[in-house]
Amino acid sequence: MIDIATRVWNRQWKIDPIIRSLIDTDFYKLLMCQSVFRNNADTQVTFSLINRSKHIKLAELIDEGELREQLDHIRSLSLTRGESTWLRGNTFYGKRQMFRSDFMEWFEGLRLPPYQLEKRDGQYELTFKGAWPEVMLWEVPALAVLMELRGRAVLKGMGKFELQVLYARAMTKVWQKVEALREVPDLRIADFGTRRRHSYLWQDWCVQAMQEGLKDKFVGTSNCMIAMRRELEAIGTNAHELPMVYSALAEDDATLRDAPYKVLSDWQDEYDGNLRVILPDTYGTTGFLKDAPDWLAGWTGIRVDSGDPATGAEIAINWWKSRGEDPTQKLVIFSDGLDVQKIIELQRQFVGRVRVSFGWGTLLTNDFRGLVSNDALSPFSLVCKAVSANGKATVKLSDNPNKAMGPASEIDRYKRVFGVGEQEALDVRV
Amino acid sequence: MIDIATRVWNRQWKIDPIIRSLIDTDFYKLLMCQSVFRNNADTQVTFSLINRSKHIKLAELIDEGELREQLDHIRSLSLTRGESTWLRGNTFYGKRQMFRSDFMEWFEGLRLPPYQLEKRDGQYELTFKGAWPEVMLWEVPALAVLMELRGRAVLKGMGKFELQVLYARAMTKVWQKVEALREVPDLRIADFGTRRRHSYLWQDWCVQAMQEGLKDKFVGTSNCMIAMRRELEAIGTNAHELPMVYSALAEDDATLRDAPYKVLSDWQDEYDGNLRVILPDTYGTTGFLKDAPDWLAGWTGIRVDSGDPATGAEIAINWWKSRGEDPTQKLVIFSDGLDVQKIIELQRQFVGRVRVSFGWGTLLTNDFRGLVSNDALSPFSLVCKAVSANGKATVKLSDNPNKAMGPASEIDRYKRVFGVGEQEALDVRV
Numbered sequence: 114m115i116d117i118a119t120r121v122w123n124r125q126w127k128i129d130p131i132i133r134s135l136i137d138t139d140f141y142k143l144l145m146c147q148s149v150f151r152n153n154a155d156t157q158v159t160f161s162l163i164n165r166s167k168h169i170k171l172a173e174l175i176d177e178g179e180l181r182e183q184l185d186h187i188r189s190l191s192l193t194r195g196e197s198t199w200l201r202g203n204t205f206y207g208k209r210q211m212f213r214s215d216f217m218e219w220f221e222g223l224r225l226p227p228y229q230l231e232k233r234d235g236q237y238e239l240t241f242k243g244a245w246p247e248v249m250l251w252e253v254p255a256l257a258v259l260m261e262l263r264g265r266a267v268l269k270g271m272g273k274f275e276l277q278v279l280y281a282r283a284m285t286k287v288w289q290k291v292e293a294l295r296e297v298p299d300l301r302i303a304d305f306g307t308r309r310r311h312s313y314l315w316q317d318w319c320v321q322a323m324q325e326g327l328k329d330k331f332v333g334t335s336n337c338m339i340a341m342r343r344e345l346e347a348i349g350t351n352a353h354e355l356p357m358v359y360s361a362l363a364e365d366d367a368t369l370r371d372a373p374y375k376v377l378s379d380w381q382d383e384y385d386g387n388l389r390v391i392l393p394d395t396y397g398t399t400g401f402l403k404d405a406p407d408w409l410a411g412w413t414g415i416r417v418d419s420g421d422p423a424t425g426a427e428i429a430i431n432w433w434k435s436r437g438e439d440p441t442q443k444l445v446i447f448s449d450g451l452d453v454q455k456i457i458e459l460q461r462q463f464v465g466r467v468r469v470s471f472g473w474g475t476l477l478t479n480d481f482r483g484l485v486s487n488d489a490l491s492p493f494s495l496v497c498k499a500v501s502a503n504g505k506a507t508v509k510l511s512d513n514p515n516k517a518m519g520p521a522s523e524i525d526r527y528k529r530v531f532g533v534g535e536q537e538a539l540d541v542r543v
Numbered sequence: 544m545i546d547i548a549t550r551v552w553n554r555q556w557k558i559d560p561i562i563r564s565l566i567d568t569d570f571y572k573l574l575m576c577q578s579v580f581r582n583n584a585d586t587q588v589t590f591s592l593i594n595r596s597k598h599i600k601l602a603e604l605i606d607e608g609e610l611r612e613q614l615d616h617i618r619s620l621s622l623t624r625g626e627s628t629w630l631r632g633n634t635f636y637g638k639r640q641m642f643r644s645d646f647m648e649w650f651e652g653l654r655l656p657p658y659q660l661e662k663r664d665g666q667y668e669l670t671f672k673g674a675w676p677e678v679m680l681w682e683v684p685a686l687a688v689l690m691e692l693r694g695r696a697v698l699k700g701m702g703k704f705e706l707q708v709l710y711a712r713a714m715t716k717v718w719q720k721v722e723a724l725r726e727v728p729d730l731r732i733a734d735f736g737t738r739r740r741h742s743y744l745w746q747d748w749c750v751q752a753m754q755e756g757l758k759d760k761f762v763g764t765s766n767c768m769i770a771m772r773r774e775l776e777a778i779g780t781n782a783h784e785l786p787m788v789y790s791a792l793a794e795d796d797a798t799l800r801d802a803p804y805k806v807l808s809d810w811q812d813e814y815d816g817n818l819r820v821i822l823p824d825t826y827g828t829t830g831f832l833k834d835a836p837d838w839l840a841g842w843t844g845i846r847v848d849s850g851d852p853a854t855g856a857e858i859a860i861n862w863w864k865s866r867g868e869d870p871t872q873k874l875v876i877f878s879d880g881l882d883v884q885k886i887i888e889l890q891r892q893f894v895g896r897v898r899v900s901f902g903w904g905t906l907l908t909n910d911f912r913g914l915v916s917n918d919a920l921s922p923f924s925l926v927c928k929a930v931s932a933n934g935k936a937t938v939k940l941s942d943n944p945n946k947a948m949g950p951a952s953e954i955d956r957y958k959r960v961f962g963v964g965e966q967e968a969l970d971v972r973v
Contacts, residue, residue, distance in 0.1 A: 116546040116549075119546075272755045272756075273755065274718070274751060274752045274755040274756065275718075275755065275756070277714060278714050278715060278717075278718035278752070280711070281710070281711035281712070281714035281715045281718070282711070282715050284707060284708050284711035285708060285711045285712050285715055287708075288704070288705075288708035288711070321704060322704045322708070325702045325703065325704040325705065326702075326704065326705070
């Protein structure tokens with residue numbers, strides 16, 4: 114029996130929208146947005162797309178019209194009643210009413226602001242300008258749209274069974290990872306793969322596979338829509354955009370030096386418990402921890418997001434010890450460039466010494482490496498970053514000089530202010 | 544939008560029937576059935592299930608009630624109007640009205656005869672008795688039911704995603720085979736996998752994958768239902784049951800010696816062209832060809848179904864040459880224990896020397912080797928054979944003594960009558 118109405122309904126779609134909900138985004142964006150909405154609602158920011166994988170000519174692969182249709186569709190979205198109810202009523206990190214009423218009212222009225230799109234040198238220049246709380250919500254959907262359109266471009270022209278086998282292979286790959294991970298004692302791992310996922314449906318599949326295969330070892334997903342639909346924990350804390358914008362707004366070197374701590378002081382007013390996680394690498398982890406105020410040592414954990422992860426965790430452990438804290442009570446979240454072997458290795462090295470947790474991104478939700486000719490579905494390094502705030506350029510250094518961004522003169526100034534010395538350069542894969 | 548009617552309808556099924564059509568069977572069964580219907584309609588035969596893989600305890604794996612439900616369901620089937628129309632109207636092997644009206648009228652009225660089912664030593668003794676044209680149609684569906692029930696027993700209790708990944712892995716395996724085969728020049732290959740398939744849906748998937756992946760190199764399927772639904776060529780000629788029953792009916796050694804040729808003489812009255820394919824191994828290929836009448840050398844081809852396939856083909860080539868025939872105009876069909884490497888090897892060895900064709904069975908439609916623990920889905924060697932005709936035991940020798948069957952005294956007699964000497968014993972895998 115064919116459902117005629119469904120077929121007719123399907124025919125009415127002009128496009129197959131990639132993003133179908135404003136909460137098809139990372140949970141930490143909403144946490145940060147609420148903090149920004151309270152403290153910096155009027156700050157004018159610019160977010161820009163940056164393709165670190167220059168060899169992938171996105172403007173040649175992706176039709177501009179299709180890209181505009183997808184982005185326009187996102188601008189047509191607003192929070193649905195059910196989504197709003199879930200955000201207002203759900204328990205996040207063990208807490209009810211995580212989102213304040215004034216924030217929810219603002220969010221319920223939100224439409225995403227306009228975008229600017231141009232082609233240059235085979236790449237898209239995609240820019241979002243406006244008030245920080247609005248513009249910041251573009252980052253994740255913009256990345257997801259570009260990743261998925263690139264995938265669709267590669268898949269176009271493949272046969273029905275060829276496609277089915279492609280997904281069969283990708284499923285097999287994910288499941289092999291799940292099977293390897295379920296042997297790891299005391300593992301705690303979450304999906305962080307929204308922004309560079311192969312597609313929404315694929316991320317949703319990966320999450321469910323983790324759920325079935327890993328049981329309690331799978332602690333949740335960063336994707337709010339999937340968390341809502343699959344009744345999972347929404348996971349996430351905060352990101353580099355906070356210290357980057359706070360720092361750009363700093364009027365002088367002294368204020369700049371204090372900016373990353375001001376971020377966390379504001380954060381502390383908003384969130385507690387497992388949401389008090391330090392992201393220390395924006396301007397170099399070592400300097401950040403050395404100069405950190407004592408109240409920060411009382412926070413729950415640290416997220417290691419660049420540089421050699423084991424080194425980052427050792428630095429954190431030593432810092433906690435130096436501040437009289439017990440590392441075994443502290444949380445270390447690894448979230449950079451993870452795949453199964455690295456996860457197993459880090460778990461072995463740190464289990465029992467700290468509370469270990471993993472935020473697994475691209476190589477969970479987009480490991481299509483080796484599955485089509487020319488490896489044309491291999492994930493690549495696409496980011497969408499705050500590049501300026503109130504007209505002043507932002508800077509990111511991180512613990513890997515290959516991830517540094519900002520004007521050269523400002524990079525030098527930041528290195529001086531934050532006392533960043535020699536850094537080890539590591540490949541940025543994804 | 545959920546189709547409520549479909550859900551309610553699905554709920555009404557008491558079982559999930561494995562065989563849903565009388566033409567979910569091999570095409571050659573229908574060709575043989577028509578010949579038997581004309582020449583031996585009243586011959587009483589017994590067909591029995593024989594599990595050559597004794598270590599697979601079918602009666603422990605498969606619930607007797609479920610098996611009876613499936614077999615009873617098959618007995619409730621009759622030819623549908625569309626199936627009858629297709630058999631009457633379709634072109635088979637380039638010919639219209641392959642099936643005579645008297646045969647079709649009989650077939651349209653057919654229900655399969657009763658079965659006897661008992662358990663012994665962990666195995667099922669499943670027997671079919673009655674008129675040859677009716678009983679012979681049990682073979683393929685009975686095998687398919689047992690293979691699929693065994694699979695279902697193994698799959699029971701697996702998680703939803705575990706199952707999806709299992710099929711993903713199996714699809715990947717099939718597609719790797721397709722990818723390897725599409726590089727083989729001048730390949731001609733058909734699906735012969737009905738009887739030992741993993742399931743109907745799986746066979747249907749494999750056939751479609753071959754269709755998309757191999758294009759013209761895929762020449763059709765032995766399964767009539769799939770041929771009809773997918774608009775493919777139905778492929779097949781004849782099988783060992785013909786010489787086995789004809790021989791059992793022989794009153795003396797002289798008639799016995801002539802019986803395998805009588806089969807083909809009757810066949811020649813019914814079919815021509817590419818359907819004139821000799822299956823020479825029932826009582827040893829060498830003796831059969833040596834003593835064959837000259838008119839047989841004029842037939843289109845030979846099917847190699849036991850023993851070392853390359854040796855069998857060389858014997859055929861030499862035989863054709865010895866009879867003044869041009870082997871390059873002759874067809875050799877390989878159909879025993881094939882997998883990709885063997886297919887590629889045989890194609891390389893014989894392309895240009897004869898017209899080569901492959902009938903690929905179990906390792907196309909049931910290669911679940913290595914996909915679950917204890918290899919519990921690995922295919923195994925289950926057959927359903929004519930064991931007696933008008934009360935006399937049948938015998939099969941084949942070119943592999945491990946495939947021989949029948950009472951020991953009769954085997955000795957047949958070996959003497961047909962002059963079978965030393966044979967090389969080969970493993971029977973599937």
